Amino acid sequence: MADLQPISAALEALLADVSALKAESVPLEAAAGRVLAEAVTAQLDVPPFDNSAMDGYALRAADAGQWLSVSQRIAAGTQAEALAPGSCARIFTGGEIPSGADCVVMQERVEVDGERALIPADIPVGDNVRRKGRDVRQGSILLEAGERLEAAALGHLAGQGVTHVSVRRRPRVALLSTGDEIIDPGTPLKPGQLYNSNRPMLKRLLENFGAEVVSTVSVPDDYARTVALLTAAAAEADLVVTTGGVSVGEEDHVKAALEAIGQLDMWKLAIRPGKPLALGRLPRDDGSQARFVGLPGNPVSGFVGAWLFLRPLLGAMQGCPALATLPNITASAGFATTTGPREHYMRVTLKFTPRGVTAMAFEDQNSGVLSSCINADAFAVIPPDSEIAEGDVISCLWLAG
Numbered sequence: 595m596a597d598l599q600p601i602s603a604a605l606e607a608l609l610a611d612v613s614a615l616k617a618e619s620v621p622l623e624a625a626a627g628r629v630l631a632e633a634v635t636a637q638l639d640v641p642p643f644d645n646s647a648m649d650g651y652a653l654r655a656a657d658a659g660q661w662l663s664v665s666q667r668i669a670a671g672t673q674a675e676a677l678a679p680g681s682c683a684r685i686f687t688g689g690e691i692p693s694g695a696d697c698v699v700m701q702e703r704v705e706v707d708g709e710r711a712l713i714p715a716d717i718p719v720g721d722n723v724r725r726k727g728r729d730v731r732q733g734s735i736l737l738e739a740g741e742r743l744e745a746a747a748l749g750h751l752a753g754q755g756v757t758h759v760s761v762r763r764r765p766r767v768a769l770l771s772t773g774d775e776i777i778d779p780g781t782p783l784k785p786g787q788l789y790n791s792n793r794p795m796l797k798r799l800l801e802n803f804g805a806e807v808v809s810t811v812s813v814p815d816d817y818a819r820t821v822a823l824l825t826a827a828a829a830e831a832d833l834v835v836t837t838g839g840v841s842v843g844e845e846d847h848v849k850a851a852l853e854a855i856g857q858l859d860m861w862k863l864a865i866r867p868g869k870p871l872a873l874g875r876l877p878r879d880d881g882s883q884a885r886f887v888g889l890p891g892n893p894v895s896g897f898v899g900a901w902l903f904l905r906p907l908l909g910a911m912q913g914c915p916a917l918a919t920l921p922n923i924t925a926s927a928g929f930a931t932t933t934g935p936r937e938h939y940m941r942v943t944l945k946f947t948p949r950g951v952t953a954m955a956f957e958d959q960n961s962g963v964l965s966s967c968i969n970a971d972a973f974a975v976i977p978p979d980s981e982i983a984e985g986d987v988i989s990c991l992w993l994a995g
Contacts, residue, residue, distance in 0.1 A: 597862060598862050598863060598864035598869070598935070598936065599860055599862065599863055599864060600863070600864055600937075601863060601864075601865055601902065601937065603860065604860050604863055604871065604873060604903065605902075605903070605906065607859040607860050607873050608859075608873050608885075608887070608903055608906070608907055609906065609907065609910055610859075612885070612907065612910040612911060613910075614631075614762055614910070614911060614912060614913030615762050615763040615764075615765060615832065615911055615912065616762075616763055617631035617632070617760045617761065617762060617763070618631075618760070618761060618762075618763050619758050619759070619760050619761075620758065620759060620761055621757065621758055622748065622751055622752060622756055622757055622758065622759055625743045625748065625751075625759050625761055626743060626744070626748060627742065627743065627744070627804060628742070628743050628759075628761035628762070628764070628804070629740060629741070629742050629743070629761055629762045629804060629912040629913060629914040630737055630738070630739050630740060630741045630742075630743065630759065630760070630761060630762075631739060631760040631761055631762050631913070632739050632760050633735050633736075633737065633738050633739050634735070634736045634737045634751065634754075634756070634759070635733065635734070635735060635736060636730045636731065636732055636733060636734050636735070636736040636754060637732065637754055637755070638730070638732055638753075638754055638755065639726050639727035639730065639731060639732050640727065640728075640729040640730035640753055640754075641724055641725075641726060641727075641728065641729065642726065643690050643691070643726050644690070644691040644723055644724065644725055644726050645670075645688050645689060645690055645691060645723075645724050646668075646685045646686065646687055646688065646689045646691060646698045646722060646723065646724070647687065647698065647722045647723065647724050648687050648698065648700050648701075648722050649685070649686050649687055649700070649701050650685060650698045650699050650700040650701045650703075650704065650722065651664070651682045651683065651684060651685065651698065651699050651701065651704055651711055651713065652668070652677065652682060652683040652685045652689075652691055652692060652695040652697070652698050653677070653681075653682035653683070653695055653696075653697060653698075653699070653713060653717070654677070654694060654695060654696055654697075655696055655697045655717050655718060655719045655721075657680065657682070657713070658697075658699070658713045658714065658715055658716065658717040659713065659714065659715030659716070660712070660713065661707075661710050661711070661712050661713075662680060662681055662682040662710065662711055662713055663678075663680070663681045663682075663709060663710050664681065664682060664683065664684050664706075664709050664710060664711055665677065665678040665681035665682070665683060666678075666683045666684070666692070667683070667684045667685075668683050668684065668685045668686065668689040668690060668692065669686050669689055670686055670687065670688035670689050671688075672689070672690070673690065674689070674690040674691065674692035674693070675692060676692060676693040676694050677692040677693065677694035677695045678694075679694075682695075682711055682713060683695065685698060691723055696719045696720065696723070697717050697718065697719055697720060697721040697722065697723060698721060698722035698723055699713055699714065699717050699721070699722070700722065730750075730753075730754075736750060736751070736754060737750065737751070739913065740913050740914050740915050740916075741914075742804070742914055742916055742917075743759070743761070762911075762912040762913055762914075764804060764805060764806040764912075765804065765805045765806065765832045765833055765908050765911040765912065766805070766806050766808045766830065766831045766832045766833070767800050767805045767806065767807050767808065767831055767832070767833045767834075767835055768807075768808060768809045768810075768811065768827035768828075768830060768831035768833070768834045768835070769793060769796060769797060769800070769807055769809070769810045769811070769835050769836075769837075770810075770811045770812075770813050770823060770824070770827060770834065770835065770836040770837070771790050771792060771793050771810070771811070771812050771813065771836075771837050771838070772813040772815070772820070772836055772837065772838040772839035772847070772848055772891070773813075773815060773838045773839065773891065774814055774815045775787050775788055776788055776789075776790045776792075776812065776838070776891075777789060777790065777812075778790055778793075778812070790812075791893050791964060792837040792838075792889075792891070792893055792896050793810055793837075795893065795896065795897060795964075796835065796837065796889075796896060796900055796904075797810065799897075799900045799901070799904065799905075800835070800900070800904065800908070803900075803904060803905050803908040803909070803917060804908055804909075804912050804914065804917070805833070805908050808830055808831055809827065809830060809831070811823055811827065813836070813839070813848075815847065816847070817847045817850065817851060820839070820847040820848060820851040821851045821854065821855055824836075824848075824851055824852065824855065824856075824876060824886075825855060825876070827876075827884070828856075828876035828877065828878055828883075828884035828886075829878055829879070829884075831884055832884060832885065832911065833884060833885045833886070833887065833907065833908070833911070834876055834884050834885070834886045834887075835886075835887050835888075835889065835904065836848050836872075836886075836887075836888045836889065837888075837889050837890070837891050837896050838889075838890065838891030839888065839891070848872060848888050849861055849872055849888070852872060852874050852876070852886060852888070855876065855877065856874055856875050856876040856877055856883075856886065857874045857875045857883075858872060858873075858874040859873040859874050859875075860872075860873045861873070861888070864935065864936045864937060864978065865898075865902075865936055865937050865938075865939060866933075866934075866936040866937065866938045866939070866961075867890070867892060867894050867895040867898055867939070867961035868889075868890055868895040868898050868899045868902070868939075868961075869890070869895075869936065870888075870890050870895075871887075871888065871889065871890065871899060871903070872886065872887070872888030873886065873887060873888075873903075874886040874888075885907065887899075887903055887904060887907065889903075890961075892961040892962050893961075893962065893964040893967075894941075894960070894961040894962065894963060894964055894966065894967060895961045897964070897967045898939050898973065901920065901973070901991075901993060902939070905917050905920075906918050906919065920973075920991040920992060920993065920994070921991070921992040921994055922989055922990070922991060922992070923944065923951055923972065923989070923990045923991075923992050924951070924987060924988075924989060924990075925942075925944060925950070925951040925952060925953040925972075925974070925987075925988055925989075925990050926950060926951065926952045926953070926985055926986070926987060926988075927952075927953055927955075927974070927982050927983070927984055927985060927986045927987075927988045928942075928945070928952045928953055928954040928955065928984060929942075929953075929954065929955040929982070929984060930982060930983050930984050931955070931976060931981075931982050932980065932981045932982070933976050933977065933978055933979060933980045933981075933982075934978065934979065935978050935979060936978055937975065937976065937977055937978050938959075938974075938975075938976040938978075939973040939974070939975060939976075939991075940955050940956075940959055940973065940974040940976060941955070941956050941959065941966040941967055941970040941973065941974075942954055942955050942956070942970060942971065942972050942973070942974045942990060943956075943969060943970065943971050943972075944971040944972055944990065944992070951990075953972065953974050953988060953990050955974065956970070970993065971992065971993060972990040972991055972992045972993055973990065973991045973993070974988050974989075974990050975988070975989050975990065975991060976988065
């Protein structure tokens, strides 16, 4: 086990010299999940004028506690007139606060008699008024570069009238599945064959991490074909991901092929699951290189490896700090376990209670049991050579985003 490397060394090798991909302009309606390439400066105040936070009556606070004539009606989207002295204005949520008014009283507190209203006393200045620029000030930074454009950020941009944004190009990924025994669903299974569960699983994760999967290829157990398919994948993708073929078996050709045509940085890690992992680079005809990550063939190992390695790599390619690391949550172990010389990433669910967070482990943590990943909220990170008792404090990596 002395030749096994820690995960920190693998991440260092993986992220060495990675730079963000070029920017491109896309329509706002097509920008969901994309990463901003440059900061966006606010062109408008939000809200653009003082407006009412509710349906009610706008007035001068000094006039509260008496009957006032209702001098105008202000609906949202209409321009208000200056408030006549000694009067109030019927106003609706979002309506512009008229010049001269400095507060709004909710309609439920007001007694109305024809065209006059009895206003309760002691209405404070500014009550129920949403001030101009409360959310955003013109000239301020609306969103920083590296922000991933999810629902609220998209709404923030739309609120400024933005129609196009500069975002990082999506990393192009070629996903290769190795092994003669791995076949696609829809084909009858022969003895010794397995359906390809890694491909749809990893494709979904890659897309969640911001990638564009440009090809999915099955690689036979043949060295020459492996070399040819890796070369072709590198020509069309920024990142080539393989599953299986990185161990030391006679039919595991990916490692040997990568060493022959490219560069292998590392391939054995002191983690469980996911010990066999190949990190490297593949050359292109123009002198540039495609990144390479070779994941183990066991589905759980592939799932764990995607979160630990593909997510931060794709984050770096998009200039997105939020994808660099997973949130770390301190929890109480709802299980007992022991580890050997490898760090264990256990699939757990998290139970949030007033007393804190409890991590409940799936009973079968074998690397072939993909069902343990379906409802997993986090990876409980158990250090090597450890004995964990129920109730011990542990660290968990929350699978968020």
